Amino acid sequence: MTEVKAELVGSVWKVKTQVGAQVAEEDELLILESMKMEIPVTAPRAGTVKEVRVKEGEVVKEGQVLVVLE
Amino acid sequence: MTFWSANRIRPVENEYGKLVGELHARRKKNLAMGGAEKIDKQHQRGKLTVRERIGLLFDQGTFVELGLLAHQQPVRGGESDPDGTPADGVVTGHGDVDGRQVWVIAYDFTVMAGSMGAVGEQFKAARVRELALCYRKPIVWLLDSAGARIQEAAGSTFAGSGWLFADQVVMSGVIPQVAAMLGPCAAGTAYIPGLADFVPMVKETSSMALGGARLVKAATGEDVTDHEMGGSQVHCYESGVGDNEVADDVECIAMVRRFLSYLPSSNTEQPPLVVTGDPPDRLVDGLDKIVPVNPRSAYDVRKVVKAVFDQESWFELKPTWAKNIVVGFARAGGQSVGVVANQPMQKGGALDSDAADKAARFIRMCDAFNIPLVYLMDVPGFMVGSQVEKEGIIRHGAKMLYATSEATVPKVTVIMRKAYGAGYYVMNGKGYQPDTIVAWPFAEISVMGPEGAVNIIFNKQVEAAEDPTATRAQLIETIRAQITPYLAAGWAMIDDVIDPVETRRVIIKGIEQARDKKIDRPWRKHGNIPV
Missing domain, CATH: 3.90.226.10 (2-enoyl-CoA Hydratase; Chain A, domain 1)
Structure with a gap:
């Protein structure tokens, strides 16, 4: 199980995956918006999306778990 | 060949031959490092020996060794093992990297785990630092050492130690300093990479920490291995003490040579110009x-x-x-x-x-x-x-x-x-x-961006507007145009x-x-x- 965490504080702009999705390494899971930038959050490894813990528009903290891969 | 001529030139047992022969025997013994068994172990760990590493670091045939015949000396009445400590566990000298002189201090893990003894440190390594600075040439440390040789260093004569770091600080910004991490680098000696300009780390085999695992256990009770505490996965990803993680010794030493290729030998020179063949006026496509x-x-x-x-x-x-x-x-x-x-x-x-x-x-x-x-x-x-x-x-x-x-x-x-x-x-x-x-x-x-600027400059104006959203959007465009x-x-x-x-x-x-x-x-x- 791999927890994908926010690398910086920001808001969730777009969720680009869903529970059960098969993802490859480097696939975009969601996009954060922070510091006037769209910041893609990518899968650190291939796997299945087990949980998506955030919704679009939600503000997340650095280190907060966004997605859990299995 | 006739019988009488062979008879006439038969070797004479003379003093000269005996003395020269002893020199060669001593050299041979110390070049053999810690012996075949220790060398096998070194290879099994995925590491090269100190002399294989030096062979990779320098242009072929350019290495000049100082202190090959050194060995451990009895310190403060303690025992010493002159036969078991070839070169006192550290190989020192200079050679050429792409034709330019570079000095080396290379620890030999096959000799008392590369531990830093009195001879190796106070005479050999210190001499390299002195000469490299005097000649304004880079120093490369090939680190694979258990740290200070405690049997020689324990006790309050520690009071006289540690000037190597002061030397490093004097050399900082004068000559390039590279600390290649090819094995452990425990305790205070971790300040060698701490002060160096470039610190490549070999994955799995290298580590550095101010206290090794056993010392940590004794000092704080924490159970942790040297690798967990100070491997490249810590220093090249989290702490930033290491520069580049590399797969093995060969890649590490190639990277040291590459690093040096961009730098001058000292701050009094310009970096070398290289013919790359890429036209300076090339337009950048793509x-x-x-x-x-x-x-x-x-x-x-x-x-x-x-x-x-x-x-x-x-x-x-x-x-x-x-x-x-x-x-x-x-x-x-x-x-x-x-x-x-x-x-x-x-x-x-x-x-x-x-x-x-x-x-x-x-x-x-x-x-x-x-x-x-x-x-x-x-x-x-x-x-x-x-x-x-x-x-x-x-x-x-x-x-x-x-x-x-x-x-x-x-x-x-x-x-x-x-x-x-x-x-x-x-x-x-x-x-x-x-x-x-x-x-x-x-x-x-x-x-700042137009959105932030409007929030700060025109906050009241936006709030007072009949249509705050439209007013804000309009003000943002006004600023964006600037x-x-x-x-x-x-x-x-x-x-x-x-x-x-x-x-x-x-x-x-x-x-x-x-x-x-x-x-x-x-x-x-x-x-x-x-x-």
């Missing part, structure tokens, strides 16, 4: 496919670096730590340059404490060794918020301001897209004496707006223009960098 015009979109700035500088010349440092800033060496028309580039792909390119720290140290290394700096700017600013304030981002960010401001080497700035706030300053904005500062046509130079490089160029605050394809030529011309740069500043003992 940037339109790398850099999105939409300033909110990310891209990998390393693709820009590779496209702009001489082919195959990009050598990134600390690629796996503080990835929101990219630093490394490249060649621009054969000239060594230090590249500092924002990385929009990581944290949107926003600068944080580690990024500022990484950049500041790199900028100071380039400035110390006469390597021109090229800043490729696309920065939304410094990270803001409670988290970064707790880290002390003002203090860390100030290091980068300080380093950029202090650097007197030729400095060229290319504003690719965003140039916001103090991010613009630390990336060598106009106030920091760039020799050339240019912008691409879609550059955005501003203290964010254009032609305004800065119209004031001659930047030197030019350039077509991105001209970037390479402009950088090379900018460095050439500043070749005879001389900046005089008021005398001081030294500044007070906010470390």
Whole structure:
């Protein structure tokens, strides 16, 4: 199980995956918006999306778990 | 051959032959290091022996060894094992790297685990430091050592030890210092890499920590292995003490040679010019496919670096730590340059404490060794918020301001897209004496983005408006229209707006223009960098 965490504080702009999705390494899971930038959050490894813990528009903290891969 | 002639030249048992023979026997014994069994063990661990490493470091046949015949001496009435300690566990001398003299201090793990004994440290390593500094030549440490040889060092004669670090500080910025991590580097000796200019680390086999695992257990009770505590997965990814993680000894030593190829032998020389065959006036193709015009979109700035500088010349440092800033060496028309580039792909390119720290140290290394700096700017600013304030981002960010401001080497700035706030300053904005500062046509130079500016400047006006949303949008557009490089160029605050394809030529011309740069500043003992 791999927890994908926010690398910086920001808001969730777009969720680009869903529970059960098969993802490859480097696939975009969601996009954060922070510091006037769209910041893609990518899968650190291939796997299945087990949980998506955030919704679009939600503000997340650095280190907060966004997605859990299995 | 006749019987009588063979008889006539038979070897004579003379004193000369015996004495020379003894020398060769001693040499042979010490060249054999800790013996076949220990060497096998070293290889089984995936490591090369100290002499194999030196063979890789230097141009063939150039190594000159000093102190081969050294061995352990009885210290303070203790026992010694002269036969079991060839070279006292450290091989020292000099050789050529691409034809230039480089000195080496290389620990031999097959001899008492490469532990640092009195002879090896106080006579051999100290002599290398003395001569390298005297001749103004780089030093490379090949580290694979259990640390201080406790049986020689325990007790209060420790009072007289430790000057190697003071030597390193004196050498800092005078001669390049490389600490190649090829095995353990425990306890205080970890300050050798701590003070070095370049620290490659071999994955799995190398580690460094101020206290080794056994000492940690005794001191705090924590159960942790040397590798868990101080392997490359810590120092090249989290702490930033290591520079580049490499797969094995061969790659590590090749990287040391490569690092040195960008640097002069000392701060009194210019870095070597290399013929790369890449034309200085080459137009840069493909940037339109790398850099999105939409300033909110990310891209990998390393693709820009590779496209702009001489082919195959990009050598990134600390690629796996503080990835929101990219630093490394490249060649621009054969000239060594230090590249500092924002990385929009990581944290949107926003600068944080580690990024500022990484950049500041790199900028100071380039400035110390006469390597021109090229800043490729696309920065939304410094990270803001409670988290970064707790880290002390003002203090860390100030290091980068300080380093950029202090650097007197030729400095060229290319504003690719965003140039916001103090991010613009630390990336060598106009106030920091760039020799050339240019912008691409879609550059955005501003203290902050239009949305933030409207929130601050026109807050009351927006609130009082009949239609606050429409008023806000209108004000944002008014401010957005002011964010254009032609305004800065119209004031001659930047030197030019350039077509991105001209970037390479402009950088090379900018460095050439500043070749005879001389900046005089008021005398001081030294500044007070906010470390």
